[in-house]
Amino acid sequence: MPRKPTNIIYSANEKPPAGTVLILGVQHATLALLFIVYPLVAAAEAGLSFDDTQLFITSCIIFMGIATLLECLPRPGAGMLLVQIPNMAHMPLAVQSLAAGGPALYAGMSLVAAISQLTLSRFMRALRAVFPPEVCGVAVTMLGVALADPALRRVFGISGAITPDLDLRYALVSSVTLVIIVGLAIFSRGMLRLFAVAIGAAIGWILAAYLGVAPEPNASFATLPYIDIPHLGWPGVSFFSWALIPAAIITGVLSAVDMVGTVVSMQRMDDADWRRADLDQAGRAIQANCLGDIGTAITGGFASASSSAAVGVAFATGTTAWRVGAVSGILIILAAFSPRLIGVLTIIPSPVIGAILIYAAAFLTVAGMELILSRRLSDRRIFTVGLAILTGLAVAILPGLVGLTPEWAQPILESPLSISTAVAIVLNLVFRIGIRQEASREVTTADNPFTVATEFLEYQGDLWGARRDVISMAIPVVAEGVEMLLDTGVAPGKLEVRAHFDEENFDVALLYEGEPITIPDHRPSPEDLLGDAHAVARFVGYMLSKRADRLVLGTDGTREKLTLRFEH
Incomplete structure (x- = not known):
């Protein structure tokens, strides 16, 4: 079981009180x-x-709720608090498909995107080299950056072009x-x-109503029924648009990359000793998302994806329990039975x-930076991270270039998320x-073992992007082994x-021509130090x-081999 961080009250597999689960589920x-x-x-x-x-x-x-439920269950999902929201990456594909061929064409393109995701999820282990921590860190950082634009527009009440006459009441409510x-x-x-977000949102809503910036229900709101049976359709499926198939495949791949970033954020938040991304868990999360998207496509709906805002809420509440997400999924499904409830949600003050999105963006940006810096960075990796982030920022600052x-x-x-992650992967x-x-270095009796071990392992650690704590732990152990073998003859x-x-292990082998040594199963007595060199x-x-x-x-040809393994 992973060690729970001090800022987490209820971790993924813990069971909060029923009342807490319900209220947090409503919040998500x-x-x-x-x-x-x-x-x-x-x-x-x-x-x-x-x-x-x-x-x-x-x-x-409905399928957003079903996908959330599948994601949060330990099997077949990821067993994490992964709440689904409508997939913003599907916006261009949906608009183009609906305009060109109606719901049937969008259903077909959604299926293509889902199959692309599903195919990618089957190769997650093989893709470990493609998603080292610095690449995942870029994705997580840019998740936060991608939230900045919609967040700041809501903070300042900007709906179109920015004008000098900003209404500062919006900024006051957000602040x-x-x-x-x-x-x-x-x-x-x-x-x-636990209920920080709900309390803040409630007070903000009251203040917005007092200042006159809360939206008023339209005339049709009063006619919405409180309870009604939801109706699902069958739009048919059309694949007759070869021009849109590449866009559908790209959308599926981007959705999978977005899911990996969200899963890594949750893994790191939930494990104080986090070392590497569990891509098997990410694969299960993608598969659960694909099942929801397939159902949505068949019934003529809009695809969903994991919510990065929910990650920020989980951090704020100190709760990553999957049971909270499962309750959220059930509540989302039930919301489809209440048109009046959905109407209420559409009038929550912008x-x-x-403010909630700003909180989530701040957390994700810093979490991504921390993930990047968890590894030693060579010049190659520095440019990988720097150029990828700058590319994403260029898109955010100069959208006209697109x-x-x-x-x-x-x-x-x-x-910004898509282009940054793509550039990071390619670089x-x-x-x-x-x-x-693999790299090697010869050491003689004239060398200082600690200096040699430090220079050699730090250089290779930077080049390979090994974890800082693993290299720091390996240096004195390797230096002691070298000193022991040389000084004792x-x-x-x-x-x-x-x-x-x-990526899984950092191994350092000491190879020499001489007699083999044995390692005792129990601690030698102090008197053994008075024996010959082999006893020492x-x-x-x-x-x-x-x-x-x-x-x-072991041995390597004619030489003896002593291998020190450090789990990475």
Whole structure:
């Protein structure tokens, strides 16, 4: 079981009290349902009729809840608090497909995107080299950056072009909401911290109503029934648009990359000793998402994806329990039975939503940076991270550049998250050219073992991107092993230090021509130190076996080989 961080009250597999689970579930479900604005915008842009729009939204909500439930269950899902929201990456594909061929064409393209995701999930282990921590860190950082634009527009009440006459009442509501959420998350304990987001949102809504910036229900709101049986459609499936298939495949791949970033964020938040991304868990998360998307496509709805905003809420409340997410999924499904409830969610003040998104964006940005810096960075890796982030920021700062590119490329280029992650993946693979996974260095009795071990392992650690704490732990152990073999004469005159790295383990082998040593199973007595050199070597070897994760004795041709393994 992973060690729970001090700032987490209920970790993924813990069982909070039923009342806490219910209230936190309502909190997450409410936030998720606020993003129904995405499919509403897509339907409006494509000119769907009122009836088609209702089917579009209803299907999206139901399968968004089902996907959330599947994601959160330990099997077949990921067993993590992964709440689904409408997938913003599907916006360009949905608008183009609906306009060109109606719901049937979008259903077909959604299936293509889902199959692309599903195919990628089957190769997650093989893709470990493609998603090292610095690439995942770029994705997580850019998740936060991608939230900045919609968050700040809501904070300042900007709906179109920015003008000098900003209404500062929006900024006031957002500021008060954000201060309350942050204050409760940092300075409070117990129930106040658990419900920090809900409390902040409630106070913000009251303030917005008092200042006159809360939206008023339209005339049709009063006619909405409290309870009604949801209606699902069957739009048919059309694949007759070869021009849109590349865009659908790209959308599927981007959705999978987004899911990996969200899963890594949750893994790191939930494990104080986090080392590497569990890509098997990420694969299960993608598969659960694909099942929801397939159901949505068949019934004529809008696809969903994991919510990065929910990650920020989980951090604020100190709760990552999957049971909270499962309850959220059930509540989202039930929301489809209440048109009046959905109507209420559409009138939550925009600056309140902006404050919540700002909180989530801040957490994700810093979490991504921390993930990047968890590894030693060589020049190659520094440029991988720096150029990838700058590319994403260029898209965010100069969005007009995207309009100059071919239409098929715009879905990937217009998203800072997508373009940054793609550049990071490509540069990571390119910069791996010429790097050997094994390196060696000769050491003689004239050398200082600690200096040699420090210079050699730090250089290779930077080049390979090994974890800082693993290299720091390996240096004194390797130096002691080299000193023991040379000073006792077991390795006469010189030996070779050979390091190997494969993401799972960091191995350092000491190879020498001489007599083999044995490692005792129990601690040698102090009198053994008064014996010959081999007795001293056995004592030191015993100590090394306790400091490394594993010590293996063997041979390499005519030379003896002592391998120190450090789990990575």
